[in-house]
Structures are given as structure tokens and as C-alpha cells.
Amino acid sequence: MFGLEFPPINEILRWHDLFSSFNKISLIAVAAAVIGSLVFLLAGSKDATVAPTGIRNLAETSVEFIEDSVIMQTMGKEGLAWTPFLLSLFVFIFLCNLTGIVPILQMPATARIAIPLFLSLLVWVIFIGTGLKHQKLSYLTHLLWPPGVPVALKPLVGLIEFFSTIIVRPLSLTVRLFANMLAGHILLVTFALLSEAMFQAETYVPILTIGGILPFFMLVFLTAFEVLVVFLQAYIFTILTAVYIASSTHAEH
Amino acid sequence: MLTAVVTQSGSAYTVHLASVPPDSTAEQTISSEPVALATVTSDSATSETLAFEPQIAESGVVTASEAEHEATVEVNPGPSPIAPELKEVAWGGGSFVVFAVLMRYVLYPRLKKGMDARYASIRASHEGADATRAEAKAEVAGYEAQLAGVKAEAAAHIDAARQTLETERAAKLAAVGAEIAEQRAAASAANDAARQAVQSQIESAVGDVSGRAIELAVGKTPDAAVVSRVVLEVMSVGVAR
Numbered sequence: 001m002f003g004l005e006f007p008p009i010n011e012i013l014r015w016h017d018l019f020s021s022f023n024k025i026s027l028i029a030v031a032a033a034v035i036g037s038l039v040f041l042l043a044g045s046k047d048a049t050v051a052p053t054g055i056r057n058l059a060e061t062s063v064e065f066i067e068d069s070v071i072m073q074t075m076g077k078e079g080l081a082w083t084p085f086l087l088s089l090f091v092f093i094f095l096c097n098l099t100g101i102v103p104i105l106q107m108p109a110t111a112r113i114a115i116p117l118f119l120s121l122l123v124w125v126i127f128i129g130t131g132l133k134h135q136k137l138s139y140l141t142h143l144l145w146p147p148g149v150p151v152a153l154k155p156l157v158g159l160i161e162f163f164s165t166i167i168v169r170p171l172s173l174t175v176r177l178f179a180n181m182l183a184g185h186i187l188l189v190t191f192a193l194l195s196e197a198m199f200q201a202e203t204y205v206p207i208l209t210i211g212g213i214l215p216f217f218m219l220v221f222l223t224a225f226e227v228l229v230v231f232l233q234a235y236i237f238t239i240l241t242a243v244y245i246a247s248s249t250h251a252e253h
Numbered sequence: 254m255l256t257a258v259v260t261q262s263g264s265a266y267t268v269h270l271a272s273v274p275p276d277s278t279a280e281q282t283i284s285s286e287p288v289a290l291a292t293v294t295s296d297s298a299t300s301e302t303l304a305f306e307p308q309i310a311e312s313g314v315v316t317a318s319e320a321e322h323e324a325t326v327e328v329n330p331g332p333s334p335i336a337p338e339l340k341e342v343a344w345g346g347g348s349f350v351v352f353a354v355l356m357r358y359v360l361y362p363r364l365k366k367g368m369d370a371r372y373a374s375i376r377a378s379h380e381g382a383d384a385t386r387a388e389a390k391a392e393v394a395g396y397e398a399q400l401a402g403v404k405a406e407a408a409a410h411i412d413a414a415r416q417t418l419e420t421e422r423a424a425k426l427a428a429v430g431a432e433i434a435e436q437r438a439a440a441s442a443a444n445d446a447a448r449q450a451v452q453s454q455i456e457s458a459v460g461d462v463s464g465r466a467i468e469l470a471v472g473k474t475p476d477a478a479v480v481s482r483v484v485l486e487v488m489s490v491g492v493a494r
Contacts, residue, residue, distance in 0.1 A: 041359075048367025056364075115346075
């Protein structure tokens with residue numbers, strides 16, 4: 001009577017394909033790109049000469065947030081050329097995360113590993129490419145052996161730097177975003193199922209019936225907390241990308 | 254009605270579930286396509302339980318005609334939840350790339366152009382306001398300088414007027430003082446003249462009275478000059494006293 005049947009992990013992470021080679025995650029990703037584009041398209045069509053309001057205010061705020069809180073903090077003024085890329089990265093991840101708390105959708109696209117992995121590999125390619133563009137082949141030397149490393153330590157440091165930069169960076173970017181969003185989604189599902197089970201349970205014990213509201217409060221609290229996580233994970237991914245690109249631009253990093 | 258077609262392979266049973274019309278006989282051979290595929294195992298930890306009524310016929314057809322049994326069916330778990338699915342990578346990556354390219358070449362430049370234009374306008378307005386403020390300050394300073402000049406000029410005029418007035422007042426006071434002194438002198442002279450006249454009249458009257466009194470007392474008329482001298486002396490003494 002008190003047993004709670006928790007669905008298999010795939011049941012809470014996968015929908016049936018909407019059609020061959022297109023599923024819910026694909027739908028959310030496409031929707032994120034379309035919504036992001038529409039927001040900035042509509043914002044761009046508003047009168048720019050007056051004080052921004054509504055959707056233009058939202059778009060300009062996000063631009064200024066990326067410029068002031070991400071780029072100026074990590075790359076300096078010369079990094080402003082990266083604003084479009086970092087802005088699109090932030091907006092796309094934010095919208096993909098946000099669907100986890102949108103009714104009906106209720107699934108962050110980033111709780112599946114595909115999108116975080118793709119974005120991390122893209123960032124990896126970009127910061128390696130940027131390093132090669134700015135520092136030529138000496139980038140690889142600096143990447144393995146930062147300036148000032150004693151000769152005796154070079155093999156060890158080289159190995160550590162190789163793993164930390166080439167392997168750990170994209171992996172940590174992927175896992176951080178994916179695992180956080182997956183954990184949040186599982187928590188929400190858990191408390192939603194628990195609330196439903198507690199409300200519907202025929203316990204005939206009044207205290208248990210009343211106590212059924214507790215997981216519901218937890219569900220509400222976690223949903224609010226997830227709003228913070230949605231923003232925070234998008235911000236962390238973006239700012240780490242900026243840090244990696246900045247580290248590739250200058251040898252002293 | 255669901256009917257299961259079971260085939261055995263080692264310890265596992267493969268179950269094909271097929272729907273048949275409710276009026277079909279129990280021994281009807283199933284020829285329709287299976288609606289689900291599941292593997293029957295003896296493991297009770299599997300996730301889904303189906304209740305059906307199996308009877309394995311010689312042909313391998315299971316009918317729902319006899320005693321109830323429970324079979325535990327393991328649902329296809331699908332791909333690993335941490336393995337990336339190619340279609341998700343393709344759609345997700347493609348969407349992002351398209352979005353990033355749009356952002357780079359269309360959306361961001363358009364928005365930024367408007368922002369820059371407005372910021373430039375605001376900066377120009379600020380600079381204009383600063384210039385206007387500087388002009389206003391200069392005008393205020395000029396006005397204050399003019400005001401100070403006017404005040405100094407006014408003070409000079411006032412001082413000059415005051416000096417003129419002082420001079421005129423002193424002159425008029427002197428004139429009035431002189432006039433008063435002159436009038437006082439004239440009055441004093443007139444007063445002295447009147448006193449002399451009165452004194453002469455009194456001397457004459459006293460002389461007459463004294464002369465008449467002496468004449469009545471002595472019976473002789475006294476010398477008028479002596480009487481006059483005596484009267485004069487007596488009056489002089491009285492005045493001096």
C-alpha cells in the first residue's frame with residue numbers, strides 16, 4: 001500500500017520518437033534555437049532610439065550581461081568579438097535547461113548527454129583552434145609546459161597538462177552540465193511521483209494523509225531551486241568557455 | 254483481447270503479444286503482427302508484470318483459456334541514458350550551429366547597431382548637456398561679474414551722493430547757523446535798545462516822580478540834573494545788584 005513504483009530511468013528521460021530520427025530532445029533543441037532567434041529578431045526590430053522595454057530590454061540585458069559579467073571579467077575588452085558566440089551559447093543552454101520546469105515539456109534537453117557533449121566538443125575545437133591561430137605551434141608547447149617549469153618536471157607536468165586541457169576540460173564541461181540537469185530532473189520526478197502517491201494512498205491514517213503535502217512543498221521548492229540551477233549552469237558553461245578561449249589567446253595564461 | 258505467442262530458447266521465453274478479435278476461438282492460430290516484444294524470465298526484479306492465461310499448444314500458440322498465471326516481462330530498457338544518441342547530437346548541434354551563425358551575422362549585429370546608436374546619442378546628449386552647463390556657468394560668472402561691477406558703481410555713486418549731501422548739509426547748517434547768529438545779534442540789539450528806551454523812560458519817570466516828591470517835601474524844585482544823576486546812580490546800583 002505504501003510502496004512507490006519508480007519508473008525506469010529511460011522512461012523519465014526519453015519520449016517516444018515524434019518521428020524517425022526526431023525525438024523530444026531534438027524538438028526542444030530546435031525550439032530553443034527558434035525561440036532564441038525570434039527573441040533577438042523581434043528585439044532588433046524595435047525602435048532602438050528610445051529606452052528599451054519588453055523584449056528588447058530582455059535581449060539588451062542579456063547582451064550586456066555577457067559583455068560585462070563574462071567577457072570583461074575573463075577576456076578583457078579584446079574579447080568582445082566573442083560576444084555573439086558566447087551569447088548564443090548562453091541563450092541556447094539556458095533555453096534547453098529551462099524546459100525542465102516548463103509544464104508539458106518538463107524535460108531539460110541538457111539532461112541528455114548529446115547536447116552538452118556536442119557543445120563541449122565545439123568549445124574544445126574552438127579554444128584549440130584559437131590557440132593555434134594566435135600562438136601558432138608554440139601554443140601546443142605552452143599548453144603542455146607552462147613557462148617556468150623545471151626541466152626535470154616537464155614529463156610529469158606535460159602529462160598532467162595534456163590530460164587536464166585536452167581531455168578533462170571537455171569532459172568536465174559535459175558532465176557538469178549534463179549531471180546537474182539530470183540530477184535536478186530526477187529530483188523533480190521523484191518528488192512529483194511521491195506527492196502523487198501520497199495524495200492517492202488510502203492509508204486510513206490521518207497523519208500520513210496530511211503528511212502527503214510535505215513532498216509537494218519540496219517539489220515546489222525544488223522547482224524554484226531549479227530556476228537558479230538553469231541560469232547558473234548556463235552561466236558556468238559560458239564563463240568557462242570564455243576562460244578557455246582567453247587562455248588560448250595569450251601565452252601567459 | 255491479447256494473445257501471447259511463446260517460443261522457448263534455453264531458460265528464456267520469447268513472448269509475442271498480439272491482439273485478436275474478441276470473438277476468436279481459443280485455439281485460433283495467430284497470424285497478425287506482434288504488438289510488443291518481451292522476454293519472459295524467472296527474474297522477479299524485472300520492471301513490468303503482465304497477467305495473462307497461457308496454455309502452450311503443440312503449435313506454440315498460447316491461448317487465454319485456462320488457469321491464470323503471472324509472468325514477469327522485462328521491458329526493453331532502450332539505449333544507455335548516458336550514451337549520446339546520434340539524432341540528438343545532430344538536431345541539437347545543428348540547431349545550435351544555425352542559431353550561432355544567425356546570431357553572429359544577423360541578430361547580434363542588428364541589435365548591437367541599435368544599442369551603439371542609442372549609446373552614441375546618449376553620449377552626444379550628455380556632451381551637449383555638459384557644454385550647456387559650462388555655458389550656463391560662464392554666463393552666471395559673467396552675470397556675477399557684471400553684478401559686482403554694477404554694485405561697485407552703485408556704491409561709488411552712493412558715496413559721492415553722500416559726500417555731496419554732507420557738503421550741502423554742512424553748508425546749509427553753516428548758513429543757517431550764521432543766520433541764526435545774525436538774527437540773535439539783531440534781537441539782542443533790539444532787546445538792548447528796548448531796554449535802554451525803557452530804562453530812559455523809567456529814569457525820566459522816576460526823576461519826575463522824585464523831583465515832584467522832593468518839591469512837595471521841601472517846597473523847592475530840585476535841580477533836574479541832580480535828580481536825574483541820583484536816580485541814575487540808584488538804578489545802576491540796583492541793576493548791578
